Amino acid sequence: MSAQGLSGPGLRLDRLPQRRRVNHLMEALAWLAAAIGVAILGVVVWSVASKGWSELNLDLLTKSPIQFSLTNAPQGLSNAFAGTLVIVGLATAMALPVGILVAVYLNEFAPPPIRTGVGLVIDVLAGVPAIVVGIFVFVLLVVGHGQSAIKGAFALAILMLPFVARTTMEVLALVPNALREASLGLGVPHWRTTLSIVLPRAAGGIVTGTVLAVARVAGETAPLLFTSSIVGTQTSWNPTHALQTIPVAIFELSESPDPKDHARAWAAGFILLLFILFASLTARWLATRSARKIAGR
Amino acid sequence: MSAADVTAPPTRRPFTGRRVRFGDVALQVVAGAAALGATVLVGLIVWKLVDGSHLAISKYGLGFVTRVAWNPVIGHELYGAGSFLFGTVITSFLALLVATPIAIGIALFLTELAPRAIQAPVTALVETLAAVPSVLIGLWGILVLGPVLRTDIEPWLHSGLGWIPLFGPPSSAGASIFTAIVVLAIMILPIVSSISRELFLGVPPELKEGALALGTTRWETVRGVVFPYARGGVAAALILGLGRAMGEAIAVTQVIGGGVGIHWNIFGTGDTLGSKVAESYQGASTNLQSASLIYLGLVLLVLSLGANIAAQVIVRRVARRHGVTRGGHA
Amino acid sequence: MSITIEPTVRVETRRQPLPPRERLESIFEVEGLDAIYGTKAAIKDVTMEVYKNLVTAIIGPSGCGKSTYIRCFNRMNDLIPTFKQTGTIRYHGQDICASNIDPVAVRRNIGMVFQRPNPFPKSIYDNVAWGCRVLGMKDGLDERVERALTQAALWDEVKDRLKASGLSLSGGQQQRLCIARAIAVEPDVVLMDEPASALDPIATQAIEQLMLDLKSQYTFIIVTHNMQQAARVADMTAFFSISRGEEGQRYGELIEYDATEKIFTAPSDKRTEDYVTGRFG
Numbered sequence: 076m077s078a079q080g081l082s083g084p085g086l087r088l089d090r091l092p093q094r095r096r097v098n099h100l101m102e103a104l105a106w107l108a109a110a111i112g113v114a115i116l117g118v119v120v121w122s123v124a125s126k127g128w129s130e131l132n133l134d135l136l137t138k139s140p141i142q143f144s145l146t147n148a149p150q151g152l153s154n155a156f157a158g159t160l161v162i163v164g165l166a167t168a169m170a171l172p173v174g175i176l177v178a179v180y181l182n183e184f185a186p187p188p189i190r191t192g193v194g195l196v197i198d199v200l201a202g203v204p205a206i207v208v209g210i211f212v213f214v215l216l217v218v219g220h221g222q223s224a225i226k227g228a229f230a231l232a233i234l235m236l237p238f239v240a241r242t243t244m245e246v247l248a249l250v251p252n253a254l255r256e257a258s259l260g261l262g263v264p265h266w267r268t269t270l271s272i273v274l275p276r277a278a279g280g281i282v283t284g285t286v287l288a289v290a291r292v293a294g295e296t297a298p299l300l301f302t303s304s305i306v307g308t309q310t311s312w313n314p315t316h317a318l319q320t321i322p323v324a325i326f327e328l329s330e331s332p333d334p335k336d337h338a339r340a341w342a343a344g345f346i347l348l349l350f351i352l353f354a355s356l357t358a359r360w361l362a363t364r365s366a367r368k369i370a371g372r
Numbered sequence: 373m374s375a376a377d378v379t380a381p382p383t384r385r386p387f388t389g390r391r392v393r394f395g396d397v398a399l400q401v402v403a404g405a406a407a408l409g410a411t412v413l414v415g416l417i418v419w420k421l422v423d424g425s426h427l428a429i430s431k432y433g434l435g436f437v438t439r440v441a442w443n444p445v446i447g448h449e450l451y452g453a454g455s456f457l458f459g460t461v462i463t464s465f466l467a468l469l470v471a472t473p474i475a476i477g478i479a480l481f482l483t484e485l486a487p488r489a490i491q492a493p494v495t496a497l498v499e500t501l502a503a504v505p506s507v508l509i510g511l512w513g514i515l516v517l518g519p520v521l522r523t524d525i526e527p528w529l530h531s532g533l534g535w536i537p538l539f540g541p542p543s544s545a546g547a548s549i550f551t552a553i554v555v556l557a558i559m560i561l562p563i564v565s566s567i568s569r570e571l572f573l574g575v576p577p578e579l580k581e582g583a584l585a586l587g588t589t590r591w592e593t594v595r596g597v598v599f600p601y602a603r604g605g606v607a608a609a610l611i612l613g614l615g616r617a618m619g620e621a622i623a624v625t626q627v628i629g630g631g632v633g634i635h636w637n638i639f640g641t642g643d644t645l646g647s648k649v650a651e652s653y654q655g656a657s658t659n660l661q662s663a664s665l666i667y668l669g670l671v672l673l674v675l676s677l678g679a680n681i682a683a684q685v686i687v688r689r690v691a692r693r694h695g696v697t698r699g700g701h702a
Numbered sequence: 703m704s705i706t707i708e709p710t711v712r713v714e715t716r717r718q719p720l721p722p723r724e725r726l727e728s729i730f731e732v733e734g735l736d737a738i739y740g741t742k743a744a745i746k747d748v749t750m751e752v753y754k755n756l757v758t759a760i761i762g763p764s765g766c767g768k769s770t771y772i773r774c775f776n777r778m779n780d781l782i783p784t785f786k787q788t789g790t791i792r793y794h795g796q797d798i799c800a801s802n803i804d805p806v807a808v809r810r811n812i813g814m815v816f817q818r819p820n821p822f823p824k825s826i827y828d829n830v831a832w833g834c835r836v837l838g839m840k841d842g843l844d845e846r847v848e849r850a851l852t853q854a855a856l857w858d859e860v861k862d863r864l865k866a867s868g869l870s871l872s873g874g875q876q877q878r879l880c881i882a883r884a885i886a887v888e889p890d891v892v893l894m895d896e897p898a899s900a901l902d903p904i905a906t907q908a909i910e911q912l913m914l915d916l917k918s919q920y921t922f923i924i925v926t927h928n929m930q931q932a933a934r935v936a937d938m939t940a941f942f943s944i945s946r947g948e949e950g951q952r953y954g955e956l957i958e959y960d961a962t963e964k965i966f967t968a969p970s971d972k973r974t975e976d977y978v979t980g981r982f983g
Binding site for chain 2: 111183213233340359
């Protein structure tokens with residue numbers, strides 16, 4: 076594509092070729108940056124997928140790990156899968172109602188200065204590193220009392236809370252005011268309007284936000300290191316015990332020198348990544364659809 | 373309808389006047405309590421960390437923050453955050469340095485150059501990178517990236533640029549600060565990129581048209597109009613990325629190798645505040661060590677709160693400035 | 703029996719009479735220009751000549767493609783992904799619509815002032831100077847800025863606050879700043895897309911006077927929906943209107959193009975007459 080300048084008497088062309096060269100150089104760099112970004116993702120996902128896929132087998136889900144195994148007896152990570160389900164489930168059960176209530180308060184009741192102030196605090200809470208949250212729950216609940224899945228879930232819930240609150244707030248703001256006014260105008264009390272009219276209308280968006288929050292914490296390792304990491308190899312569903320989780324299992328396996336451990340780490344990582352990607356993409360797709368529906372367009 | 377009907381007083385409707393409904397109060401109290409709890413949580417976190425580390429705070433005071441030492445040997449115990457603070461600062465800043473040009477390049481590409489067909493897929497791909505859990509990036513870092521860096525890149529850089537203290541001899545351990553920097557850069561790339569992208573999209577098109585109509589190239593318009601307009605927001609994005617890098621513990625601890633002491637060689641091993649804490653999750657041997665580890669967490673918390681609050685302040689200030697639109701009076 | 707048409711538009715004599723045809727120098731030769739968005743044609747088959755150092759007005763009802771047309775002259779429509787055009791616009795003998803002509807070079811010589819003032823969020827000085835700096839006109843920047851602001855009739859009002867933000871000016875002042883910005887880089891032609899439609903009458907008058915004062919140095923093409931404005935400032939006027947095709951689709955078309963005096967007092971086409979006498983549009 077050799078675009079030429081104009082030529083003619085009295086026309087200004089000042090350094091156009093050099094400027095065009097600089098422009099092309101910058102465009103090339105931008106293309107390169109995009110290529111790097113896509114390539115990095117490709118390389119990481121490819122590594123996890125190709126190594127994980129080859130090591131994938133049903134044993135992973137059905138067999139427990141064997142401590143210090145010197146034989147080639149089949150082992151898996153069934154305890155980690157069970158534990159992750161329990162802990163993430165509990166965390167969602169804790170964070171979801173609180174997050175919704177916070178959002179309801181800020182969006183429906185709070186005067187503007189409180190809304191911005193508390194909103195700021197929630198954004199700051201979202202920036203607290205996961206490992207600090209882990210230490211916090213450790214000092215608060217674990218010291219002197221021991222680890223348990225519930226405490227791990229509590230740590231994850233703290234990480235989920237700002238997320239759920241923010242997305243719920245945004246969704247509530249999308250619900251047209253006319254809907255609230257119509258209900259209030261009929262004489263329906265404010266609390267009833269909020270619970271029976273506004274929240275159900277926003278339900279789609281809230282679900283989406285929750286799915287995204289779950290995708291985010293399903294892979295979190297740091298908070299669980301201090302709250303639910305000293306575990307046995309038996310598969311347990313008891314939340315009062317410390318349960319193994321997939322991220323922590325991957326973490327421990329990755330530090331081991333045994334290549335068989337690495338293999339199981341890749342396989343578990345593959346499943347984890349699949350779940351997270353699937354949840355994220357589904358949630359994003361749902362989000363665009365439900366946003367339109369909620370706003371009534 | 374007689375005149376009498378018109379002048380008759382209106383029948384009294386029940387529930388006139390302000391009556392406080394139980395349901396309204398109940399919902400407001402419960403929801404307000406949740407909001408209060410969330411607000412208090414940040415303060416609670418700070419307080420609990422101070423509480424948990426008070427043994428170390430009372431013993432070492434603020435000098436802990438800069439002391440370069442970590443000796444758990446009983447009888448000679450001495451702890452300090454200095455080595456790890458240095459590690460956190462150097463890894464985070466260098467990661468930001470590496471990630472920023474690529475992230476801004478991606479954002480510019482998506483807003484100015486990409487053909488419509490690939491805009492959405494590339495945007496989704498870059499944002500998907502943010503969804504990959506840190507433990508997986510760390511796993512990839514240990515088993516894939518680390519060996520490549522150790523056997524190929526680091527020796528090559530050392531032979532060419534070894535006169536710069538940053539590029540000293542590669543460690544034999546296979547783990548290095550450099551690997552941690554690359555891993556962190558990968559993790560903060562999506563954040564900086566997607567915030568920058570939204571900022572660039574927010575530049576009013578008439579400003580760009582005005583610049584292009586003068587006969588400037590696309591790059592000149594970006595440099596003269598888009599960048600200055602988005603400057604504040606990009607600063608906030610960078611600070612947020614920095615905060616994220618500082619707080620990352622898992623992926624860093626997997627690839628950084630561990631070690632105490634301040635040295636500039638990024639091909640050697642080291643530790644950051646986060647990675648040191650994560651490394652010791654299996655337990656501390658003494659109460660003092662435990663308290664010192666929590667003290668490390670406290671230092672990290674202060675750093676990332678600082679970064680986060682700074683970013684939020686900038687965001688709100690920029691939003692206010694751009695909210696003031698063209699000219700006062702006609 | 704001839705019917706004299708009472709002009710509802712008073713043609714004022716603020717401008718000089720048109721030079722005789724032989725002395726008019728052609729600067730643009732438009733031939734068979736079609737402008738298409740996606741599948742819909744915005745304007746079809748426009749052929750006309752624009753003359754140097756005159757003010758040429760483009761008038762017509764809304765939706766007739768005036769803005770699209772003027773933006774063809776500086777390739778601004780290239781910014782819209784679905785846009786296509788066929789036909790030619792010859793400028794100094796070269797077809798500027800050709801795909802091998804760099805739009806940056808075109809815009810360098812053909813500047814534009816937009817409907818809504820769009821000054822940069824920079825100081826008043828930098829608003830005018832930025833273009834000069836980037837385009838390599840770095841010498842004597844202060845004089846260039848002063849000259850441009852003077853020609854745009856803004857210098858006296860801002861000379862003491864050149865460092866103030868361009869956005870702190872009133873709407874009319876901002877538009878004159880945009881004009882100064884455009885002429886600071888010394889273009890050949892200045893395109894004005896309804897430059898006064900967002901301004902009050904006094905600001906409008908300032909801009910119209912500007913065009914009359916400067917047309918000896920530049921060539922102006924102005925799109926306006928205000929017929930009185932065209933009558934006041936333009937030497938030549940082109941009337942566009944909306945036509946219907948066989949399948950019922952609407953597109954813009956050049957109906958009549960002539961000296962302003964003739965367009966408003968004795969138009970040849972009935973559609974022109976209907977428009978300028980206010981019967982429609």
